[in-house]
Amino acid sequence: MQHLIDKANTLMEALPYIRRFSGKTIVIKYGGHAMADEQLKESFALDVILLKSLGINTVIVHGGGPQINETLKRYGIVSEFVRGMRVTDSETMKVVEMVLVGQVNREVVGYLNQHGGRAVGLSGKDGTLLLCEKMLQEIKGDDGSVEMVDIGYVGNVVKVNQELIQTLEHGKFIPVIAPVGVGADGASYNINADLVAGRIAGALKAEKLMLLTDVEGVKDKGGTLIPSIPLADVPRLIDDATISGGMIPKVECCVDALKEGARKAHIIDGRVRHAVLLEIFTDVGVGTEIA
């Protein structure tokens, strides 16, 4: 009997969170590493469908970095990153679009729908969902000098067509967005998926932005998880290299989303089954909150 009471208690623990989030928007960035195996993909799909059934508007932005790497390798194209952004020439851009829009997006939509969801796949080009401009990357030299580097077809989001997302939400659909945007000239741009999720969360004034990744959260130099990072500490943690590589766009996009009006931002471990539910519906929370 006790285990049944424990189950009921667990459900009751979720009640205040259901009340708080019902009718609100949560933006989830589903990283390429978090799609590691079949069980994880299934638990992610079920989590999202549960949120939607509880009346929580859920918007998915997916990544696909490892999947792009695999295909580029097959084509013999070498790829490098500058501060977590892939240097993207026109040949690389074709592969990025093919993998993100033609493969990963289809797969995420397929999983959600197969488990009973009403997912609709979009790229940032559909309905000009993500209008972009070319991003230049800032490189700081050891002498304190700053150089702006052209990294090709890498985009910064200048405008989000939030009306398109809201139309889908009102129709009870789950938007699943591939991080490929369009420039004013019609060119395709590769956008870091964290950045897209952050801009969408900001534009929608989301209740929560969740970035699912392949580590427990943000760690200090000793490798210990930092549960909460105040906004003001982020530049220092990047400057002293506590935060590096792919974690830089993650924390920066959390900061941007919060400044734009999103209420909370979390970086959590997508390798844990039901990570999304644990973060939203339990008192403990998981990962790192940028506060």
Ligand SMILES: Nc1ncnc2c1ncn2[C@@H]1O[C@H](COP(=O)(O)OP(=O)(O)O)[C@@H](O)[C@H]1O
């Ligand atoms: N302070 C830090 N805490 C945790 N991970 C960090 C930190 N600094 C850099 N990283 C790196 O960032 C990676 C996550 O970024 P990335 O590989 O781009 O993830 P994703 O594919 O989920 O977007 C981690 O696997 C880790 O190697």
Ligand SMILES: CC(=O)N[C@@H](CCC(=O)OP(=O)(O)O)C(=O)O
């Ligand atoms: C500009 C840039 O770096 N774009 C990313 C887009 C995919 C992505 O962000 O995927 P993950 O979240 O799985 O890393 C890339 O080309 O890998």
